Amino acid sequence: MSAPPSEQSFAGSVASPGLALGPIRLHVTAAAASAIPQRTPAEERKALEAAITAARARLTELAEVSDPMAAEILTVQIAFLEDSELAAPALAAITGGESAMAAWRAAMNEQIAGYQESDNAYFRARAVDMIDLRDRVADGLASKTTAPPPPTDAILVAEDLPPSRFLETDWSCYRGAVLMQGSAASHVSMLARARGIPMLIGLDADLSALADGAAAVLDAEGGCLIQHPAAATLDRCRQRLARLQADATADAAFLNKPAVTADGTRVQVCLNVDDPAALESIDPAACNGIGLTRSEFLFFGDTGLPDEETQFQTYLRLLAWADGKPVTVRTLDAGGDKPIAGLTPDQETNPFLGQRGLRLSLARPEVFRVQLRALARAAARGPLKVMVPMVTVPAELNRTRALFQEVAKDLLAEGFEARMPSLGMMVEVPAAALAIATFDADFYSIGSNDLVQYVTAASRDNAAVADLYDPLNPAVIELIERVVSHGAATGREVSLCGDMAAEPKFLAPLLNAGLRVLSVASASLAQTKAAVARCTLSESG
Amino acid sequence: MTLEAKRAAGPGVVEGCVQVTHPIGLHARPSVKLTQLAKSFSAAVRLRVAEEEDWVDAKSIVRVMALKVKVGQSLVFEADGTDAAQAVRDLVALVERNFDERAAE
Numbered sequence: 173m174s175a176p177p178s179e180q181s182f183a184g185s186v187a188s189p190g191l192a193l194g195p196i197r198l199h200v201t202a203a204a205a206s207a208i209p210q211r212t213p214a215e216e217r218k219a220l221e222a223a224i225t226a227a228r229a230r231l232t233e234l235a236e237v238s239d240p241m242a243a244e245i246l247t248v249q250i251a252f253l254e255d256s257e258l259a260a261p262a263l264a265a266i267t268g269g270e271s272a273m274a275a276w277r278a279a280m281n282e283q284i285a286g287y288q289e290s291d292n293a294y295f296r297a298r299a300v301d302m303i304d305l306r307d308r309v310a311d312g313l314a315s316k317t318t319a320p321p322p323p324t325d326a327i328l329v330a331e332d333l334p335p336s337r338f339l340e341t342d343w344s345c346y347r348g349a350v351l352m353q354g355s356a357a358s359h360v361s362m363l364a365r366a367r368g369i370p371m372l373i374g375l376d377a378d379l380s381a382l383a384d385g386a387a388a389v390l391d392a393e394g395g396c397l398i399q400h401p402a403a404a405t406l407d408r409c410r411q412r413l414a415r416l417q418a419d420a421t422a423d424a425a426f427l428n429k430p431a432v433t434a435d436g437t438r439v440q441v442c443l444n445v446d447d448p449a450a451l452e453s454i455d456p457a458a459c460n461g462i463g464l465t466r467s468e469f470l471f472f473g474d475t476g477l478p479d480e481e482t483q484f485q486t487y488l489r490l491l492a493w494a495d496g497k498p499v500t501v502r503t504l505d506a507g508g509d510k511p512i513a514g515l516t517p518d519q520e521t522n523p524f525l526g527q528r529g530l531r532l533s534l535a536r537p538e539v540f541r542v543q544l545r546a547l548a549r550a551a552a553r554g555p556l557k558v559m560v561p562m563v564t565v566p567a568e569l570n571r572t573r574a575l576f577q578e579v580a581k582d583l584l585a586e587g588f589e590a591r592m593p594s595l596g597m598m599v600e601v602p603a604a605a606l607a608i609a610t611f612d613a614d615f616y617s618i619g620s621n622d623l624v625q626y627v628t629a630a631s632r633d634n635a636a637v638a639d640l641y642d643p644l645n646p647a648v649i650e651l652i653e654r655v656v657s658h659g660a661a662t663g664r665e666v667s668l669c670g671d672m673a674a675e676p677k678f679l680a681p682l683l684n685a686g687l688r689v690l691s692v693a694s695a696s697l698a699q700t701k702a703a704v705a706r707c708t709l710s711e712s713g
Numbered sequence: 714m715t716l717e718a719k720r721a722a723g724p725g726v727v728e729g730c731v732q733v734t735h736p737i738g739l740h741a742r743p744s745v746k747l748t749q750l751a752k753s754f755s756a757a758v759r760l761r762v763a764e765e766e767d768w769v770d771a772k773s774i775v776r777v778m779a780l781k782v783k784v785g786q787s788l789v790f791e792a793d794g795t796d797a798a799q800a801v802r803d804l805v806a807l808v809e810r811n812f813d814e815r816a817a818e
Contacts, residue, residue, distance in 0.1 A: 514737030
């Protein structure tokens, strides 16, 4: 009985990399709460109304401190709670003798099922918002509103985490998170990466196998959660954490200096942005501008496609942050591993080779034009650059340019300030890399994640072929060299914005291939600059 | 897009029909706008999808979203009360203006 529990390891997928050590904090919803004593129907009714009012107040508070995109999701949820129709069936059941908890859950489950059954991906996805409302009110009913004291340095473990829950979580109390469900492409994974919170998703375990308060190691490098780690495991983890900490401290010294190799070559290091909220903590002086804005974040919200004004304001915010430095925005790169409800095709057998990126944008001009209009308006206000993803043949780029020019002309005719920005392309399809000289782009940005995947025909998320997914495969390096030398010969900038740029061991081969512009996530900025400083270029480079 | 506001059933009852053009249909943000506008009238306002029979209260976001209206479907509004004509006119106009969003221009 007193023997210590033995170490257990559960595999999961890395949604946001890192390493953390701490007690497990199970996020348990009211579903598992114990039965509450029966009260009179009038009391049950009052309890439910109070729980709804409390949930509404909580969401309102949250909406006030959230960024506009998140606030919009919350506004819709609040509108639901304010609608007396929401609780009407539950109140009727309470009058019929049911407990508030049972009545509320049954009523909400019916709503949720209604959305889950929809043949439309957008409405199916709304079920998540309804589940959140169900659980919030149920938590209140179970008197869970008096939350346990906040943990310190814990690992949050939950079945899933809707954006509203992520946003209200005080992440200073947590070192990382583990979700039983979740997808790497989900909004929550993106938020975790932007904030540098280690996160595993799709854990191969049942929530009941994990104990609240148990010591654990969250290894979001190797991809596992270790419960009750043995002394040796703990030691290894502590050593690794100490090394990571020491490295981070050493790297931090390079953050505000220009990136220069050991033998004096200047390298530009730009930022990848997938959530503008993450920019708040970064000084624009520490980078050479924004090399990649993944505009998908605008489209992942729960309130539908973003309108022109929302997009325009967001692009202006990026320009204001960059303070005169260039801001590169990539047009919507939906599809592949980034489905967007109501937009991306539902039934593709091979989405990575399907209608994704620019292919989808050109097929949906009514959606594409909105983004191009917002971009053309923003381009009149600062050094904005625009690039398009998944270009395969020159005709796609030419069609984009024609559409862009048309949109800019329309805007001017409507009395808006607008400008045709510098139009570049992502180089990630091997056909485009091979025939690069046939593409009349203003600049080229190599998307190494997809380029490596397409050149090696090996998926990024399949462990069985992980050894084939090799960014240093000579075929990949040859294509990168090809693009760089075409850029140099024609005076066009070439940058690289995939994960490869942020991995120190790939840096020397990239610089030796002639690349001088990199774009990395904010969390990798200091580390990349430090790695550049350690690099000595070879004679041939 | 069609707009036909006409006198229907009773003396104070007005009806109007309009097609939804937003690419993902009557999604969350427009539903909020629609119900808020409906609530600003004293008339009772109900709503149904043109090819279906069930009416729902246009002032209830729970009911309106549950219709799961898709692009291309038409909505029928029916209002009953002193400001019924104004209510139908304004609601149809809101849908025609694509809820003041630009996504489907």
